[in-house]
Amino acid sequence: MTQQRLGGAEFAPETTYLNTAASGLLPARTRAALRDELDVATSYGTMGHDYFGPADAARASFARLLHTTPDRVALGGSVAVSTALIAASLPEGAEVLLPEGEFSSVANPFSMRPGLRVRTAPLEGLADAVRPGTALVAFAAVQALDGRIADRAAVRDAARTHGARTLLDVTQGAGWLPLDAREFDYVVCGAYKWLLCPRGTSFLVVGEDAPQPAALHAGWVAGADPMQSNYGPIERLAEDARRYDEPHAVLSYAGAQHSLALLEETGVAAVHAHNTALAERYRAGLAELGHEPLPAPGSAIVTVPGLADAHERLAEAGVVAAVRAGKLRAGFHLYNTPDDVDRLLELLK
Template sequence: MQTITLSQAAVAEFAPETTYLNTSSCGLLPRRAAEAVKALVDENAAGTRGGAGSFDAVDAARAAFARLAGVRPDRVATGGSVAVHVGLVAASLKPGTEVLAPEGEFSSVVSPFALRGDLRMRYVPLDGLADAVGPETGLVAFSAVQSADGRVADLGAIRSAAAAHGARTLLDASQSAGWFPLDAGAYDYTVTGGFKFLLCPRGASFLTMTEESQAALPPLHAGWVSAEDRWNSTYGPVERLASTARAFDEPPAFLAYHGAEHSLGLLAEIGADALYAHATGLADRFRGGLAELGHAPVPGTSAIVAVPGLGVRTAELANAGIMVSDRAGNLRASFHLYNSEADVDRVLDVLGG
């Protein structure tokens, strides 16, 4: 696959001082997002703002994520972590419900279900997930792209199997949203941490839900932020929660959302198709170079490349100024708009000795 040239203006939003191939752990902040966060820090330090931040920024980030996810903003709840979003879904299930998930799925996607103690967990290989859905399955919880090795799930087959058996679906898009197409409305729930490929400060995350699935969620962290009328709900019990997904908003980390608004705006300017072609093209170049060196990366078309058994070399690469990660014994490299062919060649040179 050929890589594409992104606009110089987009690339100029970043100033990495390393060969940064670790977006799967944490994305780099664009200049505009960093400046927005710094501005809010200065206002809070100087006492020139009436509150800790603006709900306008939260709602702008909500709307920007909704456009990226292909849903209306009223189907998006904002929060601070994937685990909290998943916990709401876990709390909605009846005792004895079967939850089906891939083997080796990221902890935040499965732990809220497994630790309840009264749900039936079943784990199967990722490539057999669709075939494993059965009449006893109440929920299928899985990531679009696996954190440990970058494998992409067969989304269409899993959705079809779940629909055929009346099972709900929960999709984690934390390793895919931004570079991989996301149709959030096709799932009962999606959860997305914003600090990876969405390039947001940590503390911004998004939960989407269909109108039907919203009715099943308990208001476990209800407060004035999630009220229909926020500013007239600050004392005493909330009389009426928002009628939309905002009923499940968490109190916002304003610094994160002041940055998220601008990070998501940049991604909208670039477009998912352009980023997909750029990131997967670089990943494909990396896989080819690894094969020439005698390594066998996990196959597939993904912005994330994993090489089994090579995770032990992450410290060596870090000493050379190359940031990757060691996940489940894999050397994991991930590519984004701030990466180039020179980055790929640099890591291959070091790995080749």
């Protein structure tokens, strides 16, 4: 008998879906909201009846999940744009420290910004690599490639000791890993993975004590009164993080408010316990089969060398996983069950 999903009736995938590290599944309530919004768009335009309401609800929900306040949260469409805003705010010659092999949406904006000195270090030694003169340490809470969890406290403390600022990417952790945005200067998040939102949904958190970057891409939504900020230079920007808002995609945020509400109702602690238990079940089964995953203790993402050739066989059986850098990657989320783990292991025999 199929075991109950933590997400309950919100999910009934036709596949055994283990690829949340690439993109998440939409809950039923989110799908219904998107359909409703599409109906509105066919008669009332693509800004809907209420352009700001659903987006502000999503902003508030994300803030609660990350233990911050809505006035610190800006809405966007991609992590790379938010990261580029922070990169542009750094002075000429500033040193930015990154983990080796960091995801491109975090690494590229700093590498592409002329005049910055970008340095890398192994993730495990990132805290030790912070030095006097380091301006910013930018890193992911969870590595997308192999699921390794960064020692966030050690990096944060080392940065504070040397007067460096921090940027934390929570794209692979928000929704299942307990996180507190208040511990870092800047937080970026793509919400279409573990937060179960549609593509085109992302968030930027600007800490209260962090240097406030210039609102370089400020459009009409960044004004203190957006409806009075349509023509010419904006006379008065929003006083809070809304000044960094991008004009948001209505459909994305119409769905996001419902996905984030589901995660709030379920609770990050419950999702964390569920996901990590499934990942441990998978690791134990791999050991019995003679396979050793890459080290990533406590992670919901499990990546295994030597199994890339199983990907096609899994896909034919309706099991959706991923191959990254020649390794098989699986991620376990609230819509997965022990039955999903056992099915995967059976197919890997």
